[in-house]
Structures are given as C-alpha cells and as structure tokens.
Amino acid sequence: MTLEALGFFGGGEVTAPAPRTWFVPAFANVAVFETDEGLLLVDVGMRAFGPKIHASVREKTQAPLHTVVYTHGHVDHAFGLDAWLAEPAGKPRIVAHRDVRTRFERYARMGELNARINQVQFAVESLSWPNEFFWPTEVYDDALTLELGGETFELRHTRGESDDATWVWVPGRKVLCTGDFWIGCAPNCGNPQKVQRYAEEWEATLRAMADLGAEVLLPGHGAPILGAEAIRAALLDAASYLRAIIDATFEGLAKGLPHDTVVERVRIPPELAEKPYLQPVYDRPEFIARNIIRLHAGWWNGVAADLLPASLASRAKEIAALAGGAANLVARARALEASDAPLACHLAEWAHEADPSDRAANEAIRDLYTRRADAESSLMARNIFRARAKRAAEALFPPKDE
Ligand SMILES: [Zn+2]
Structure with a gap:
C-alpha cells in the first residue's frame, strides 16, 4: 500500500456521501455542506489547488459561500481561498481554533525553516512558504456550535497532529469531518522534523469520535469511510494503535531505559499492524514513540556521554x-x-x-x-x-x- 494508492495526495472525482454534502479529494481534502443560508466548507486546500477545488465545487452547487471552518492552519488546509474571495458574495466568515492565529504569526516569522523542512519531507526542489494569510474572523477555545440554514455544526478542539485542531460533527447528516486526526494510514503523530504532536489527546479524540454514531467520515487526507460500523471500528483501531505505542513508551521511560532502547521495545499488536488504514507509509511507530518521549521526558537520550558530548x-x-x-x-x-x-x-x-x-x-x-x-x-x-x-x-x- 502506498500513500498515492490511499489517495493521500488527493485526485479523483467529487462525491456526494450525504444529501447536500460533497467531498472533494485534494491535498488536503475539502468537505462542502450546502444549507438554506449558503455553503459551509470544512477546509479549503492548498493555495495552488484552490482554484481547481473551487471549480469542482461550483459544478455541483451555486449556493453562496457563507462560512469556512479550518480544521487547523497547515498550508495544505487553510490557504486555498483566492477563488472563493473573487466571487460576488465577498468575504465568508472564517472560523477556527484560537491557536490558528498563533500559527500564522509563527509562519510569518519562520518561513525559511518551514520551507526547508518541507522541501526535505516532500522531496521537492524548492518551496515557498506563504506569508499571506486568510485570517480567521472568529476563533473559539474548546467547543463551538454553529447554526447555519437549519443545520447544526458542532466544532470541537482537541490536540493531536497540531495544537490548533478542530473537528466537526454534523449530527443532522451523521457526518464527521476529522481533519488530520484521520488520514487513512498510521497517524502523523511522530514526524521527525516537526513540532510536538499529542498522542494521548489524539487517542482520546479518536475514542470520542467513535461514540458519535457517524455514518460518514470525511478525513483530512485519504478516502472517506462510509457506514457506522466501519467508522467506529477504524477509529477504535487507530486509538488502540496509539495506546500500544504510548504504553510501551511510558513503560520503558519508567524503567529509566535509554531512549533508543525505549523505542526498540515498541511493538504494534499484529492485528493492528495488518490494518490497511494503519500502515506506516507516512509516519512510523518509532517516530511516534520519540514524540511521546520528547513531550514527557525531555531531549536527553539517557546516555550520560551524550549529555555534554x-x-x-x-x-x-x-x-x-x-x-x-x-x-x-x-x-x-x-x-x-x-x-x-x-x-x-x-x-x-x-x-x-x-x-x-x-x-x-x-x-x-x-x-x-x-x-x-x-x-x-x-x-x-x-x-x-x-x-x-x-x-x-x-x-x-x-x-x-x-
Ligand atoms: Zn494535512
């Protein structure tokens, strides 16, 4: 299984997994909800792909854009707004977690570093980091309920891949937009070059999502999952996958083992390792263990010679x-x-x-x-x-x- 085969980089046809609801597979995916007051978009994709995403949505619906929700402020999710802003309806409301603003401020300061990291991560020759932002017009802290055109959108903030994450539950349509809490492969919870991820909060979030009774799961990357049983099973599997890594890591740390040894001892239970949606094709369990160590036990690797080497x-x-x-x-x-x-x-x-x-x-x-x-x-x-x-x-x- 490759990332391409999983649909990680998008491509393919727009689908309608629920009434008045469209899923645009792109890098990153976009979810479109039509209501009697206009459209609500969950994410808008990368800036370069924005016009294509916009055009494919406009083949399906002409309802004016009312609200955009960012699942987080990463460049592949929150930058594809140009074509939408050029419409006569003008500026939409943009709702996001409070820390999306902090992220954009950080991006403005640290573009050179972020460009370098992503050039390596995605093996591209050159990459320009954005210094223009579509700022949220409305931010929230823990939870926010939006009512739009008779539809309810429940926004929740928990930390996982990022500290500014939002996931969206639309109870009237039984649709769950996970953002990057679900990407169709092993969670991006370790990433060797990037900032802290939050494995335990991620696990708890997956379990909370599993209890919603969602019938459509629209992910940040990769393919949607349809059917309540399949969604619940997949979310719980991913939660157990993270828990296996968390437990092994904590156990090794508690014993005072050097970090390399802690990581060597991490094992994914075979029944989880074989799941097609938990393959280590983007991140790896070893990297997730390192991230857990970084969060809880600092950067010193436990080898005294390496402290002041x-x-x-x-x-x-x-x-x-x-x-x-x-x-x-x-x-x-x-x-x-x-x-x-x-x-x-x-x-x-x-x-x-x-x-x-x-x-x-x-x-x-x-x-x-x-x-x-x-x-x-x-x-x-x-x-x-x-x-x-x-x-x-x-x-x-x-x-x-x-
Ligand atoms: Zn993403």
Missing part, C-alpha cells in the same frame, strides 16, 4: 583511528549494507565525519541511503534518506554554476 568530528576521528583508518569503516559499511543497513549508515557517517573530503565515504553514504530509501515504507523516513544521499552526491559532483 564530545564533538561529532572528534568522536568520528577517534573511531576511524581505532578502526585503522576511515577506509576500513567504509569497507565494513559496504559489507554490512545488505544485512544491517542502519549499522552500515553509522559506519559510513563516522568515516565521513572523520574526513569530510573522503570520496569513498561520500560514495558509500550516497549508495547506502539510496538503497535504504528504496526499501523504506514511510515517506518521512524515505525522503530524509534521499536528502542525505543527494547531499553526498553533490559533495562528489558539485552542481556547476550556470
């Missing part, structure tokens, strides 16, 4: 000298490539760190990480490996100036 270079030089030279590290890395890729990568990195100009070390790094990326299920891990291979390749053959 010797420099990377001095460690690598010493290891290379003990090995009889960096060439021996590289040779051993090559020998381990097929049987123990993680260990091989450590050896190659030590060789490189001992002498950054060593071509054989850079060649090994390029080859090892390329092979590892090819074998890796998780997009986040795969693209970090690819970025490392690329950096090594560029050190071997620096790009020529134009």
Whole structure:
C-alpha cells in the first residue's frame, strides 16, 4: 500500500456521501455542506489547488459561500481561498481554533525553516512558504456550535497532529469531518522534523469520535469511510494503535531505559499492524514513540556521554583511528549494507565525519541511503534518506554554476 494508492495526495472525482454534502479529494481534502443560508466548507486546500477545488465545487452547487471552518492552519488546509474571495458574495466568515492565529504569526516569522523542512519531507526542489494569510474572523477555545440554514455544526478542539485542531460533527447528516486526526494510514503523530504532536489527546479524540454514531467520515487526507460500523471500528483501531505505542513508551521511560532502547521495545499488536488504514507509509511507530518521549521526558537520550558530548568530528576521528583508518569503516559499511543497513549508515557517517573530503565515504553514504530509501515504507523516513544521499552526491559532483 502506498500513500498515492490511499489517495493521500488527493485526485479523483467529487462525491456526494450525504444529501447536500460533497467531498472533494485534494491535498488536503475539502468537505462542502450546502444549507438554506449558503455553503459551509470544512477546509479549503492548498493555495495552488484552490482554484481547481473551487471549480469542482461550483459544478455541483451555486449556493453562496457563507462560512469556512479550518480544521487547523497547515498550508495544505487553510490557504486555498483566492477563488472563493473573487466571487460576488465577498468575504465568508472564517472560523477556527484560537491557536490558528498563533500559527500564522509563527509562519510569518519562520518561513525559511518551514520551507526547508518541507522541501526535505516532500522531496521537492524548492518551496515557498506563504506569508499571506486568510485570517480567521472568529476563533473559539474548546467547543463551538454553529447554526447555519437549519443545520447544526458542532466544532470541537482537541490536540493531536497540531495544537490548533478542530473537528466537526454534523449530527443532522451523521457526518464527521476529522481533519488530520484521520488520514487513512498510521497517524502523523511522530514526524521527525516537526513540532510536538499529542498522542494521548489524539487517542482520546479518536475514542470520542467513535461514540458519535457517524455514518460518514470525511478525513483530512485519504478516502472517506462510509457506514457506522466501519467508522467506529477504524477509529477504535487507530486509538488502540496509539495506546500500544504510548504504553510501551511510558513503560520503558519508567524503567529509566535509554531512549533508543525505549523505542526498540515498541511493538504494534499484529492485528493492528495488518490494518490497511494503519500502515506506516507516512509516519512510523518509532517516530511516534520519540514524540511521546520528547513531550514527557525531555531531549536527553539517557546516555550520560551524550549529555555534554564530545564533538561529532572528534568522536568520528577517534573511531576511524581505532578502526585503522576511515577506509576500513567504509569497507565494513559496504559489507554490512545488505544485512544491517542502519549499522552500515553509522559506519559510513563516522568515516565521513572523520574526513569530510573522503570520496569513498561520500560514495558509500550516497549508495547506502539510496538503497535504504528504496526499501523504506514511510515517506518521512524515505525522503530524509534521499536528502542525505543527494547531499553526498553533490559533495562528489558539485552542481556547476550556470
Ligand atoms: Zn494535512
């Protein structure tokens, strides 16, 4: 199963999973609710995809846009409003959790860092971070009920992938819009490059959602789920998946184990590991455990030598000298490539760190990480490996100036 096959990046036809309700599969998905007073949209997609999403909605309904709800302020959810604002009806009400504003303020300050992180995560050459925002016109803290055209929309805030999350329950239509609490694969609750996620609150949210009796689940990414039984089972499975990681992580931390060992001991129960909607194709359970550790036990990894460590270079030089030279590290890395890729990568990195100009070390790094990326299920891990291979390749053959 790949992210593409799961519909993670959108594409495909607009569907009507409930009366006067449309689902637009995009990056990210958009849910459209027609009411007697106008449309309510849950999310508006990425800025670049906004016009296409708008056009596909306008093939289905001409009702004026009244209200937009952001499930959170990520660039793929809250930036596709241009085409809507160009309509004669003018500016819609935009409702979001209070911290969406804080997020936008942070984005305005930290665009360069966010662009770099996402270039690596999504393996794109260049990426410009937005510095224009469609600010919420109305914010709330914990819960908010909107009445629009005779329809009730219950907005709830809990933390999960983000601290500014909203999920929406439409009881009259039995439709649940999860935002990124549901993305059709293992939850993005670990992400190695990004800010804190909240595994326990996420688990509790999934259990609360499971109790609603939803008959249509419209996710932030990936395909909708239809049918009360299927929805409840899927949400509870995802909750149990997070709980398994949380429990194993807490247990290891309570024993005072080094963080690497805590993570090694995390196991997903086989009956959950085989679920098609819990595959580690975006995030990974190991990363989720790291995020739980970061939240509760700080950044020190439990190895005393790593608290105030010797420099990377001095460690690598010493290891290379003990090995009889960096060439021996590289040779051993090559020998381990097929049987123990993680260990091989450590050896190659030590060789490189001992002498950054060593071509054989850079060649090994390029080859090892390329092979590892090819074998890796998780997009986040795969693209970090690819970025490392690329950096090594560029050190071997620096790009020529134009
Ligand atoms: Zn998203």
